[in-house]
Every structure is written in structure tokens, then in C-alpha cells.
Amino acid sequence: MMEILSTGGLTTVQDAGRRGFRRYGVGVSGPLDALAAQVGNLMVGNAADAAFLEVVIFPLRMQFKQATRIAVTGSDAQMEVDGQRCPPWWSVAVQPGQIVTLPAPESGGVAYVCVAGGIDVPVVLGSRCTDLKAGFGGMDGRALRKGDSLALLPSRALNSNRRFGVLPPCAGIPLPEVEASFSDKTTLVRVVPAAQWDSFSAVTRERFQTCEWQITPDSNRIGMRLSGDTQLKPEKALELLSHGIVPGVVQIPPQGQPIVMQCDAQTAGGYPKMATVVAADMWRLAQAPIGSRLRFQCVSMQQALDANDEVQAYHARVKRAVEFLFQDV
Structure with missing residues (x-):
């Protein structure tokens, strides 16, 4: 179990998305940054469809009522566990009673808090993700607020106390080729x-x-x-x-x-x-x-496909590295 102590106003429960219902007018929802969410789930030993928190407005403070493992990915926000700051894109074990704070990042947009096992909210139309526009899924179809309690599903990754991080996509995926006059900002x-x-x-x-x-x-x-x-x-x-x-x-x-x-x-x-x-x-x-x-x-369709191959190669490298860390768990 985890409890939301405070939130910047737009933190939602999401998962990989609600697929197969577009013909009924139901959107996909899910994460804005699917790659960061996927990597976060890998870092806590979760399946690809496990539910997590998406944080759009900071800060976020939460308290864990049980031992678990968490990872924060996405922006460069550096989570603090009982005041001890961790690097971005980091996975760490937390103990009952510990408070995790996610301050505003220096760069980047959204952040993801992935918890071992995944967040346990009702499955609606095959997904746990929040559709804010339609008002369903996640925590009663709304953004999280102070006092909300979220149950967690069981996970094998709880037996590991390793602290580790991964290289973020901005460092692990080649940048597109640009002209010399292009601003780095x-x-x-x-x-x-x-x-x-x-x-x-x-x-x-x-x-x-x-x-x-x-x-x-x-x-x-x-x-x-x-x-x-x-x-x-x-x-x-x-x-x-x-x-x-x-x-x-x-x-x-x-x-x-x-x-x-x-x-x-x-x-x-x-x-x-x-x-x-x-x-x-x-x-x-x-x-x-x-x-x-x-x-x-x-760009051409072939260039788009080649770019996607680079993203998939990055994801595969992260997956192999994390699986190696968890191989004895």
C-alpha cells in the first residue's frame, strides 16, 4: 500500500494503454512517454502492462506502507527517499514508513513512478489507465489527490536490495541529424x-x-x-x-x-x-x-522505421542489463 501525501495536481494512474476500443470512441490514454514508462517497469521487475504513476505537475510526496521497490524515469527529477536524493532514472528498495518525494525536474517534462508488482486499481475495458477526458479508469477516473491510498500487486523483485540506474534515452539513443544552425535548446x-x-x-x-x-x-x-x-x-x-x-x-x-x-x-x-x-x-x-x-x-517512412529500430535497440539493452541484475531473485 502507498499513500499520496501531496501532489502538484496532475498525477494519474496509467498503464500501457487501453487498446481495441477506438471504434467505440474510447481513446488509448496510457503514458505520454511510453519509453520511459516501459523502462521504469523493467527496473522494478514488472510486466510491460503493469500500472504506474505519471507525474505532469510537481512536486509529489508519497508514503509507502510496505516494503517494495520503486523506479523513477522520464524527466531528470531526482527522487528523495526520506530526504536522501537519488540520481535520475534510478531504482531503489523502500521500507514501510519511508517517504518518497519527487521534486520539480531541472529539465524534461513528465516523470514516471513505477512500483514493483504494479498499482492495483480496477481494470476497466482491459486496462487500469486513467482516461481524464471520459472520467473513468485509474482512481475513479480522476487525478490523484492528498489522502489517496493505492494497493500494490505482489512482485518477485521485492527480494532484491540493489540500487541501480540506467542510461536515459537522451544519452542512449542517437540524436537525429540536424543542420549546423539548429539551436541545442x-x-x-x-x-x-x-x-x-x-x-x-x-x-x-x-x-x-x-x-x-x-x-x-x-x-x-x-x-x-x-x-x-x-x-x-x-x-x-x-x-x-x-x-x-x-x-x-x-x-x-x-x-x-x-x-x-x-x-x-x-x-x-x-x-x-x-x-x-x-x-x-x-x-x-x-x-x-x-x-x-x-x-x-x-523524413521518409524508411527513416522513421530506422529511428524506431534505434529505440528498440536501446530498450533491448536496458532489458538485458536489468534481467542480469535480477537473475538470482
């Missing part, structure tokens, strides 16, 4: 053309990629709203029926400022779809904080 996000790409002129498509887009404060788990010094308009007015959309799709509303759809996005929409963020860069997008800037780079 701007996140590069690769995209592939979407259905209405050709409805925009070549000049507009170029501006989409050369503009530095700022992430605005009204971004959330439904969509990341961007603001830039150019407006993206199709060459001709488009009258589109609502059509399917998925996380990562870049929609262009009438004002011409992009919206990148996120995990809690609706399953259909009527705005033109200009591009789709490649799967390999969704974690980069999730770790870009409010107010930071990003740029898009259009």
Missing part, C-alpha cells in the same frame, strides 16, 4: 506526411519545418498546442468529414497554429492532418516542457 521532432500534406503549398510545408514552435500553457494530455510566427493554411479551403486520428497526428485548426494530438485525444476530428510524429520521437515530444520550443523535420 530546441527539440527536433521527426514527422512523416499525413493525409492532407499535399493540400498545403511547398512554401507552407517548408515553413512548418523551419519555424520554431513554442509549446503553449494550454497544452494537456489531449493535445500539445503550439505557437509560432507563421500561420499554416491549406491552399484551398477544406471541408472535411470527421476522420480517425491517433496520438502523434499534427492537426492544423483554422488559426493555422499546429496541435499535436496526445494520449487522451479524441478518436476522430475534422481538422486537416498535416503530419504525424514518428513513433521513435514521441518520447522527445513528451519531455519537452511547457514554454520550450521544437522544430519539425519531415
Whole structure:
């Protein structure tokens, strides 16, 4: 059992996502940074579908009522166990009564708290994740608040007292190639053309990629709203029926400022779809904080697949290393 002592306001229970219900209008939900969540579960000996906490607004304080193992991944937030600070991307055993604090990170966006065995909340439509928009799953379909108690499922990793960390993706996955003038304070996000790409002129498509887009404060788990010094308009007015959309799709509303759809996005929409963020860069997008800037780079489908191979290779290296540590447990 663990108890929430305080929270910044947007901490939710998530898991790998609610799959197979989009045809009924039910979104996927799950983590904004799936890679960080997957690695966190590996670091506590969990299955890939175990539930965890996603922390979007900091700080978070929690007390554990039983011995367990936890890992914090995602941003560079350094958890404190009874005031003792741990490095980012770290796994440690905790004892009954210990208090874990997750302060605001110096860089990065969301963080993940994975607990051995996983968090035990009711399974709704095959998943434990929270759908804030629809108001179900997780802890009664809402963000966690002070006084909430969460049960934990059993785990074999509890027999290990090892303290260890892993190399985060920003150090373990090759960066995309960029031009020499590209700012190191701007996140590069690769995209592939979407259905209405050709409805925009070549000049507009170029501006989409050369503009530095700022992430605005009204971004959330439904969509990341961007603001830039150019407006993206199709060459001709488009009258589109609502059509399917998925996380990562870049929609262009009438004002011409992009919206990148996120995990809690609706399953259909009527705005033109200009591009789709490649799967390999969704974690980069999730770790870009409010107010930071990003740029898009259009790549081929083969380049997108190659980038995904690099992410999978990183995941495989982490998995092998963690399994070696837990082999005697």
C-alpha cells in the first residue's frame, strides 16, 4: 500500500494503454512517454502492462506502507527517499514508513513512478489507465489527490536490495541529424506526411519545418498546442468529414497554429492532418516542457522505421542489463 501525501495536481494512474476500443470512441490514454514508462517497469521487475504513476505537475510526496521497490524515469527529477536524493532514472528498495518525494525536474517534462508488482486499481475495458477526458479508469477516473491510498500487486523483485540506474534515452539513443544552425535548446521532432500534406503549398510545408514552435500553457494530455510566427493554411479551403486520428497526428485548426494530438485525444476530428510524429520521437515530444520550443523535420517512412529500430535497440539493452541484475531473485 502507498499513500499520496501531496501532489502538484496532475498525477494519474496509467498503464500501457487501453487498446481495441477506438471504434467505440474510447481513446488509448496510457503514458505520454511510453519509453520511459516501459523502462521504469523493467527496473522494478514488472510486466510491460503493469500500472504506474505519471507525474505532469510537481512536486509529489508519497508514503509507502510496505516494503517494495520503486523506479523513477522520464524527466531528470531526482527522487528523495526520506530526504536522501537519488540520481535520475534510478531504482531503489523502500521500507514501510519511508517517504518518497519527487521534486520539480531541472529539465524534461513528465516523470514516471513505477512500483514493483504494479498499482492495483480496477481494470476497466482491459486496462487500469486513467482516461481524464471520459472520467473513468485509474482512481475513479480522476487525478490523484492528498489522502489517496493505492494497493500494490505482489512482485518477485521485492527480494532484491540493489540500487541501480540506467542510461536515459537522451544519452542512449542517437540524436537525429540536424543542420549546423539548429539551436541545442530546441527539440527536433521527426514527422512523416499525413493525409492532407499535399493540400498545403511547398512554401507552407517548408515553413512548418523551419519555424520554431513554442509549446503553449494550454497544452494537456489531449493535445500539445503550439505557437509560432507563421500561420499554416491549406491552399484551398477544406471541408472535411470527421476522420480517425491517433496520438502523434499534427492537426492544423483554422488559426493555422499546429496541435499535436496526445494520449487522451479524441478518436476522430475534422481538422486537416498535416503530419504525424514518428513513433521513435514521441518520447522527445513528451519531455519537452511547457514554454520550450521544437522544430519539425519531415523524413521518409524508411527513416522513421530506422529511428524506431534505434529505440528498440536501446530498450533491448536496458532489458538485458536489468534481467542480469535480477537473475538470482
